[in-house]
Amino acid sequence: MSGDATRILVLNCGSSSVKYRLYAGRDAVAGGTVERIGESGGGPANHEMALREVLAGLDLTGLTAVGHRVVHGGTLFAAPVLVDDAVVAAIQDLIPLAPLHNPANLAGIEVARQLLPDVPQVAVFDTAFHRTIPEAGATYAIDLAVAERFGIRRYGFHGTSHAYVSRRTAALLDRPYEEINTISLHLGNGASACAVAGGRSVATSMGMSPLEGLVMGTRSGDLDPTIIFHLRREGGFAVDDIDDLLNYRSGLVGMTGDNDMRAVLRRRAEGEAAASLAFDVYSRRIKGYVGAYYALLGRVDAITFTAGIGEKSPEIRAASLAGLERLGIAVDPQRNAGSGDRVISPPEAEIAVCVVATDEELEIVEETVAVLEHRQLPAGTTQPVPEPERPKALS
Template sequence: MTRVLVLNCGSSSLKYRLFEGDAAVVASGIVERIGEDEPGAPRDHAEALSTAMAGLPLEGLTAVGHRVVHGGLTFTAPAVVDDAVLAAIAELVPLAPLHNPANLAGIEVARALLPGVPQVAVFDTAFHRTLSPAASTYAIDAATAERYGIHRYGFHGTSHAIVSRRTAALLGRPLAEVNTVTLHLGNGASACAVEGGRSVATSMGLSPLEGLVMGTRSGDLDPAIIFHLHRVAGLPLGEIDDLLNRRSGLAGLAGVNDMRTLLARRASGDGAAALAFEVYCRRIRSYVGAYYAQLGRLDAITFTAGVGENAPAVRAAALAGLDRLGIVVDPVRNDAPDRGARVISPPDAPVAVCVVPTDEEWEIARQTLGVVAP
């Protein structure tokens, strides 16, 4: 019986899930406030992971799978961790300064606590390494881009991978024959055009800031806004970075980053909430149209993650007006209280609109087993 521990280390948190056999969850949990000066808070990731593992049945553990946010151009698939892999992940820290250091800490602690157990790094960016040069290249000076690693990397790869695969299964068709636009809508949000199981376009770029409107991130904007805020408003670059990543998106427009709260305020007549909702959905609709054009043929649009799975109003508004493209949401199906994978378009719609729950932890476990299983 295989048993895989999946670890997702953030800067001040640790999420874990222990799988056994075919996706059965044996245990799961989260440790928060790591390194914070509060009573009872773990001093560091080593203490947090030691505490978490003390209560887990780890006998016969097959492997540990680690979420690593940025694999750059180096990693196109999961990698069994050795010293060279650790060094390569460390070299990518400038591309993901908020994420890769925490991911590295989790790997190093797990290696120390579980000697002899294979450790596998699974990269958010790896699924998007199938992007063509035309899809992944920014139109800036080529030498500058090469020197500083400026490239469209894309993120949420584990989610887009499992959701596109499960969409094909839901439709009863081989993955290789299905073209899908997957919409991962959570506090972070991204769109991906998946052609026969391969990512061919995605909305996040060098960092997770680009693309869709998110809970606290702006998504796409005119780069001149940054220069304007620096030169005219006198804001330092660090403050602009904080503004675009932590004080923009829904939070910047309406003061809240939780879609449930936003929808409640919108229903009560809050004008700022209504505008934020329209901006959010308009951005999604523009990406759906663009990716339809990129794919040439579209078989399905799939919503996933917290907002995508649980906000019928967002799904309906994001695809409103696309009827002539064969994209229609059935109101009754869309509003039904189902929670599993389902189709919410009419039975005869040319493009299936689906809702498929994501499971990034299981995708990490699956990819981990793919490189360590005999």
């Protein structure tokens, strides 16, 4: 099968939305978002109605396959897979690890299978790219029996983005992907760092959930677990209230009241103390992960910024790497102020600093085509698993 001859529909189903994009080869020919599913005010009543609306508006002549984004593949899925009943059952079993995301992903899969019964469906997992992280990096230092029973380990997320960006970085530098070590920084409303050695994820900042790691738009990132106990005992917070605080009322919005980095930067430029502090906390956390991943990799060839903030904020890029010149890391102000995929480090810098626009949908297309062709996937992934076992941690 030639990738140039394929027509792939990519579906990303959220709890109240469906994002879609139709590709002819590597070119997107249609796309959009259906929002407010199941909400009052005129949105579709459910995912089936939303997908019927989407499919009715697309020319699906010669459709090759549908590629579905699935957030959580647990320890089971190390690569994208062709969807069958066993895969659906396995994703269902993983709902306790992603209660807000996997049910919506499943709804999209089930409806697409119903409406397009003769079209292959492929599940592409956010977590799959990180299945190459060594056990020492995926294991939390708690009672191992408890961890096994409840599936507690580092899974990592944004895998499709880190896979695409690290491979694109190698191409930008004209280096073999299997020989380059990259630290990729996906900085959007959600944010994560990833250390990629020769196309394989070896460390990532998000953990069992997307809450761990970098400061984000509404999430706290790393914090002392004792804070949770303190809020419960001294503040009388219910568990759900703490969950809401850390996931939806922390990060930039918790420090400034605004989760949009553009607004934070504007307020910082106006001299607002809270915005300046938030900027410093945000960039300091990134710098700490860059240093940690430099140590883990031993040799770093490139550091790449991506996603909304990473691609568009020269201030964040400069501040996050400031003071690391002795490590061979520097940002050229003129290059940093430019646009497009590019190198923003000085020509003499030991480590290339890059900006690359992520394209998770295109990554899903390429991984979907790879599954259909039954060929080796891009470096950093493995062959599809045709008949998965049930996750041991949830059996």
